Amino acid sequence: MSNLPPDIQKALGKLVYLDEPTRRANSGDKWFANAMPDAVAFPTSTEEVARIVRFASQHAIPVTARGGGVGYVGGCVPVRGGIVISTDRMNRIIEVNPQDGVAVVQPGVRTAELQDACSRLGWFYPPDPASRKDSTIGGNISTNAGGPRCLKYGVTRAYVLGLTVVLPDGRVLTCGGRTHKNKQGFDLVGLFCGSEGMLGMITQAILRIIPAPRARAALQATFPEFPAAVKAVQAVLQAGHLPCALEIADAFTLQAARRHLGDAIPADACGHLLLEVDGADDAVATEVRELTQLLTDLGATHTQAALNEDDIEALWQLRRGFSESLKATGLTKLNEDVVIPRSQLADFVQYCADLQRENSIPIACFGHAGDGNIHTNIMVPRNTQGEELRSRADALLHLLFAWVLSHGGSITGEHGIGLAKATWFPSAIGSVAMELHHVLKHALDPQNIFNPGKMQL
Numbered sequence: 001m002s003n004l005p006p007d008i009q010k011a012l013g014k015l016v017y018l019d020e021p022t023r024r025a026n027s028g029d030k031w032f033a034n035a036m037p038d039a040v041a042f043p044t045s046t047e048e049v050a051r052i053v054r055f056a057s058q059h060a061i062p063v064t065a066r067g068g069g070v071g072y073v074g075g076c077v078p079v080r081g082g083i084v085i086s087t088d089r090m091n092r093i094i095e096v097n098p099q100d101g102v103a104v105v106q107p108g109v110r111t112a113e114l115q116d117a118c119s120r121l122g123w124f125y126p127p128d129p130a131s132r133k134d135s136t137i138g139g140n141i142s143t144n145a146g147g148p149r150c151l152k153y154g155v156t157r158a159y160v161l162g163l164t165v166v167l168p169d170g171r172v173l174t175c176g177g178r179t180h181k182n183k184q185g186f187d188l189v190g191l192f193c194g195s196e197g198m199l200g201m202i203t204q205a206i207l208r209i210i211p212a213p214r215a216r217a218a219l220q221a222t223f224p225e226f227p228a229a230v231k232a233v234q235a236v237l238q239a240g241h242l243p244c245a246l247e248i249a250d251a252f253t254l255q256a257a258r259r260h261l262g263d264a265i266p267a268d269a270c271g272h273l274l275l276e277v278d279g280a281d282d283a284v285a286t287e288v289r290e291l292t293q294l295l296t297d298l299g300a301t302h303t304q305a306a307l308n309e310d311d312i313e314a315l316w317q318l319r320r321g322f323s324e325s326l327k328a329t330g331l332t333k334l335n336e337d338v339v340i341p342r343s344q345l346a347d348f349v350q351y352c353a354d355l356q357r358e359n360s361i362p363i364a365c366f367g368h369a370g371d372g373n374i375h376t377n378i379m380v381p382r383n384t385q386g387e388e389l390r391s392r393a394d395a396l397l398h399l400l401f402a403w404v405l406s407h408g409g410s411i412t413g414e415h416g417i418g419l420a421k422a423t424w425f426p427s428a429i430g431s432v433a434m435e436l437h438h439v440l441k442h443a444l445d446p447q448n449i450f451n452p453g454k455m456q457l
């Protein structure tokens with residue numbers, strides 16, 4: 001029973017599991033760190049979470065919240081052991097209420113399930129991380145998840161109206177509410193969005209939902225030169241269009257896609273854009289026509305519009321296949337999610353090409369060009385193992401992050417800091433912001449029991 005007090009099972013009964021298979025199944029996420037918890041709890045309500053947290057607080061036991069476990073930065077990995085609190089059994093959609101424009105959910109609801117429930121009523125929950133079938137609303141709020149549609153609709157924070165949170169001493173906080181505007185005091189809801197499970201455990205969320213757009217369409221364009229695709233990103237926005245998604249892919253990614261997905265990508269393509277627009281039927285049709293003309297004028301050698309659901313899905317399927325195509329190269333893909341001011345996009349991709357040449361490690365860039373959030377995939381040879389892999393990747397990441405920060409960017413736009421980016425976190429935010437993080441953490445969690453060992457806090 002390792003570091004746990006012997007009376008844990010007496011105090012918490014069937015809420016906690018101590019067996020090895022359950023602990024192992026809750027020890028890691030999609031990054032490559034793992035750590036065994038001493039126990040895993042499966043509460044079903046706020047009251048049960050509060051009971052577990054009070055016990056943990058009395059005994060100074062580490063507590064790590066876990067949603068779908070599909071994070072990319074080791075955020076839910078219990079590096080100091082203790083109790084993992086899983087939200088697997090807190091998976092109820094309590095209410096979808098179009099009259100108030102809210103959905104009330106437990107934190108373990110899968111993102112896609114909520115989207116489907118809203119869609120059945122003609123309503124819309126926009127945040128769309130690519131992991132949405134597996135990720136949870138609690139995980140999305142705690143990482144402030146984004147996705148392609150965030151260009152037009154904003155990230156998860158824009159949809160969180162109210163929260164119930166169990167604080168590290170076991171008290172239950174409710175903040176915000178079910179109104180779309182609320183300016184009562186400090187923005188406590190915002191404090192917990194993106195806090196990566198380090199300030200409290202979210203046990204219920206009130207989310208903003210909006211009417212679903214009546215129509216949508218997608219448009220794919222390929223360019224013989226990558227800089228032309230970058231120029232087109234700016235031109236689309238300058239022309240007054242605000243697509244919900246504006247995705248780009250570089251030549252390395254397209255080459256991998258041609259090998260893996262066949263001839264869906266033209267042989268001469270070195271830059272690829274995928275746009276999605278939505279709104280009223282006529283407006284969408286007009287916008288697709290105008291965008292097709294604009295992109296052709298800007299040098300696109302191939303454009304393809306998708307106006308019905310099947311065709312739109314086929315274009316997104318192709319875009320989603322880019323990630324798989326990179327994995328199929330036989331190289332180990334280390335996915336970073338840096339953000340740069342949009343005007344730096346061409347320079348950034350050129351910098352990655354230079355890094356690639358100087359270090360003999362391929363770097364593939366694709367992602368959310370519209371908001372400058374580029375998934376930068378460092379492709380390490382698969383025979384590079386463990387320590388060697390980490391040190392080669394870290395050396396490259398130092399250079400990459402230094403460039404991003406010196407150009408006004410951020411080392412993460414979606415995935416968070418967790419374990420993966422902890423080394424770079426203090427220099428990324430600066431000493432005063434780091435001090436404030438320490439002050440807030442200490443004020444809410446003086447024993448440092450909530451997700452300890454993350455973010456260098």
Ligand SMILES: Cc1cc2nc3c(=O)[nH]c(=O)nc-3n(C[C@H](O)[C@H](O)[C@H](O)COP(=O)(O)OP(=O)(O)OC[C@H]3O[C@@H](n4cnc5c(N)ncnc54)[C@H](O)[C@@H]3O)c2cc1C
Nearest residue numbers: 067068069070071075130131136138139142146197202414
């Ligand atoms: C294939 C793939 C695609 C992805 N695409 C995207 C993308 O497009 N956009 C994007 O933003 N991310 C993406 N991600 C990353 C990841 O899916 C998101 O970070 C997601 O929000 C994690 O949700 P989760 O439920 O799996 O959280 P977990 O991984 O379980 O946890 C993540 C963090 O949240 C904390 N946490 C979880 N639940 C709670 C709670 N109830 N209260 C307090 N803290 C909690 C954990 O302690 C941890 O720090 C992707 C990941 C994969 C594997």
